Amino acid sequence: MNKIVFGKYLPLNSPIHHLDPRAKILAMLVMLVAVFMPAGWYGYIVIAIILSIVTMIAKIKFSYIYRSFKPMMMMVIFLLIINILSFKEGVLLLDLGFLTVYSNALFQTFYIAVRLILMIMITTLLTFTTKPLDLTLGIEYVLGPFTRFGLPTHEIAMIISIALRFIPTIIEETMRIMNSQKSRGVDFEEGKLKEKVMAIVSLIVPLFSVAFQRADELANAMEARGYVPGEERTRYKQLKYTKNDFILLAGSFLVLAMVIVLAFVI
Amino acid sequence: MPIEFKELSYVYDEGMPFAHHALNKIDLAIEEGIVTAIVGKTGSGKSTMIEHLNALLLPSEGSLKILDHTIIAKEKNTNLKALRQKVGLVFQFSEYQLFEETIIKDVSFGPKNFGASEEEAVLKAKEALKLVGLDESYYERSPLNLSGGQKRRVAIAGILAMDPSIIVLDEPTAGLDPKGASEMMSIFKTLNKDYQKTIILVTHDNELVYDFADEVVLLDGGEVKAKLKCEDFFSDQTLIDTYKIVLPKIVALRNMLKEKGFKGLDEVRDIEELVERVVDFE
Numbered sequence: 001m002n003k004i005v006f007g008k009y010l011p012l013n014s015p016i017h018h019l020d021p022r023a024k025i026l027a028m029l030v031m032l033v034a035v036f037m038p039a040g041w042y043g044y045i046v047i048a049i050i051l052s053i054v055t056m057i058a059k060i061k062f063s064y065i066y067r068s069f070k071p072m073m074m075m076v077i078f079l080l081i082i083n084i085l086s087f088k089e090g091v092l093l094l095d096l097g098f099l100t101v102y103s104n105a106l107f108q109t110f111y112i113a114v115r116l117i118l119m120i121m122i123t124t125l126l127t128f129t130t131k132p133l134d135l136t137l138g139i140e141y142v143l144g145p146f147t148r149f150g151l152p153t154h155e156i157a158m159i160i161s162i163a164l165r166f167i168p169t170i171i172e173e174t175m176r177i178m179n180s181q182k183s184r185g186v187d188f189e190e191g192k193l194k195e196k197v198m199a200i201v202s203l204i205v206p207l208f209s210v211a212f213q214r215a216d217e218l219a220n221a222m223e224a225r226g227y228v229p230g231e232e233r234t235r236y237k238q239l240k241y242t243k244n245d246f247i248l249l250a251g252s253f254l255v256l257a258m259v260i261v262l263a264f265v266i
Numbered sequence: 267m268p269i270e271f272k273e274l275s276y277v278y279d280e281g282m283p284f285a286h287h288a289l290n291k292i293d294l295a296i297e298e299g300i301v302t303a304i305v306g307k308t309g310s311g312k313s314t315m316i317e318h319l320n321a322l323l324l325p326s327e328g329s330l331k332i333l334d335h336t337i338i339a340k341e342k343n344t345n346l347k348a349l350r351q352k353v354g355l356v357f358q359f360s361e362y363q364l365f366e367e368t369i370i371k372d373v374s375f376g377p378k379n380f381g382a383s384e385e386e387a388v389l390k391a392k393e394a395l396k397l398v399g400l401d402e403s404y405y406e407r408s409p410l411n412l413s414g415g416q417k418r419r420v421a422i423a424g425i426l427a428m429d430p431s432i433i434v435l436d437e438p439t440a441g442l443d444p445k446g447a448s449e450m451m452s453i454f455k456t457l458n459k460d461y462q463k464t465i466i467l468v469t470h471d472n473e474l475v476y477d478f479a480d481e482v483v484l485l486d487g488g489e490v491k492a493k494l495k496c497e498d499f500f501s502d503q504t505l506i507d508t509y510k511i512v513l514p515k516i517v518a519l520r521n522m523l524k525e526k527g528f529k530g531l532d533e534v535r536d537i538e539e540l541v542e543r544v545v546d547f548e
């Protein structure tokens with residue numbers, strides 16, 4: 001459980017860490033759009049190289065990025081099976097009689113896997129280098145224009161920030177309850193179906209009970225400190241764009257433009 | 267020795283930039299049949315250390331012997347479940363582990379996991395509940411709407427029902443009032459005296475340490491700084507000064523009287539007796 005890195009913040013000191021969260025969120029959105037363009041291999045290679053450079057500037061070891069791919073492996077394998085069963089074009093690679101594998105199935109899976117990897121790389125780069133609170137603040141600003149259409153941006157940002165804030169707490173509680181139940185002889189890894197179900201129940205019930213308790217306490221603490229949803233609030237921390245933020249935004253739009261050219265013009 | 271730590275180190279998040287060395291080359295032996303208190307300030311590694319005792323954490327380096335099990339760092343360790351039955355670990359705020367509809371079901375959950383039949387498990391549960399002072403009227407109640415102190419008793423009964431030979435308690439009295447804490451401790455005293463259980467107690471309440479422990483282990487910065495008989499621990503002036511140890515009230519009072527010239531008060535643990543001795547002095 002401690003091995004989960006996806007969504008974590010890595011407290012390092014790098015130019016990327018100091019960028020404005022709004023700029024980072026916008027750049028992430030632009031890059032995600034770029035990944036969705038059918039730009040072909042050249043496009044993806046360029047995006048991968050640029051992301052690797054950003055990773056290096058952010059002083060993040062590639063092994064952490066790699067670790068966040070791991071949960072995705074199951075998905076890729078599943079995809080591969082579906083593709084093998086459905087794609088029957090290209091070169092015949094393997095013929096087992098009941099099962100035939102064509103090159104296009106592998107090719108398609110690889111293509112989607114590369115896109116997934118790039119998307120995960122983009123989002124983990126954001127969470128690795130941005131403090132949860134800054135992220136919330138950034139989200140609130142980015143959503144700002146939608147206030148006009150009645151979107152409760154402040155509330156949404158508050159909900160996201162509380163959710164982010166509680167992820168580590170909930171993970172901690174989960175670990176603690178798991179440990180308590182392991183001490184009582186629960187085996188979370190092995191066991192028959194009935195034992196497995198019991199193991200999950202022994203984890204879920206206390207977890208819900210704790211989560212509701214925590215939520216209740218938090219609500220009381222917020223009310224006691226005069227929090228009123230929808231009320232005008234001032235901020236201690238003011239966001240300011242710097243030169244680097246513009247470089248990041250310009251860079252990401254440049255990538256998007258390049259990918260569009262690759263996809264639709266050439 | 268039933269428990270032996272040998273050069274045991276533990277690192278949280280090994281290999282990450284926020285890796286944390288929580289235990290550093292621990293060498294420690296804990297005797298059977300006595301109450302050993304583990305003390306030290308918050309973050310000194312007490313919880314980390316005791317989670318090794320039933321293999322919830324496995325050492326990053328070194329080894330650990332518990333009864334007839336040996337756990338060696340980086341080797342494949344099997345049969346951990348058997349170990350967990352012999353070492354009952356009661357967590358800090360153990361009340362969070364309750365989940366069954368009725369108290370009797372929750373308490374018999376442990377023994378059933380370790381292979382006891384339904385009847386055996388219920389029998390053990392009833393015995394354990396009696397030990398923690400909860401009578402039949404509680405059996406069919408939900409454990410989730412009891413008071414905090416009662417919940418903790420149920421949780422502890424859940425461990426006792428497994429009939430472990432070593433009982434490890436992490437801050438069992440945290441959040442209880444002094445009366446509740448003292449009642450809780452008498453349960454463990456009974457388990458030690460009448461049932462010959464080995465007890466390992468983590469606490470930062472030195473009053474409890476003085477009242478109940480035979481041996482004291484002091485942890486600081488993930489290292490064992492001292493292991494002494496309880497009486498010796500609280501009279502070791504260098505240790506007390508170095509680690510700013512808060513003396514139990516009766517020891518502090520004895521020290522004051524000693525300074526005023528009263529003699530022969532060493533090892534008097536009872537306040538009434540102390541008063542008598544002082545009155546009879548001359």
Ligand SMILES: Nc1ncnc2c1ncn2[C@@H]1O[C@H](COP(=O)(O)OP(=O)(O)O)[C@@H](O)[C@H]1O
Pocket residue numbers: 278279286287288306307308309310311312313314315
């Ligand atoms: N799950 C964890 N991940 C990372 N560090 C931890 C974890 N649990 C404890 N630590 C760290 O290890 C050290 C020892 O913690 P702990 O054993 O809980 O101390 P104690 O019980 O004496 O208060 C502390 O500095 C703590 O921050």
Ligand SMILES: [Mg+2]
Pocket residue numbers: 312313314358436
């Ligand atoms: Mg602790």
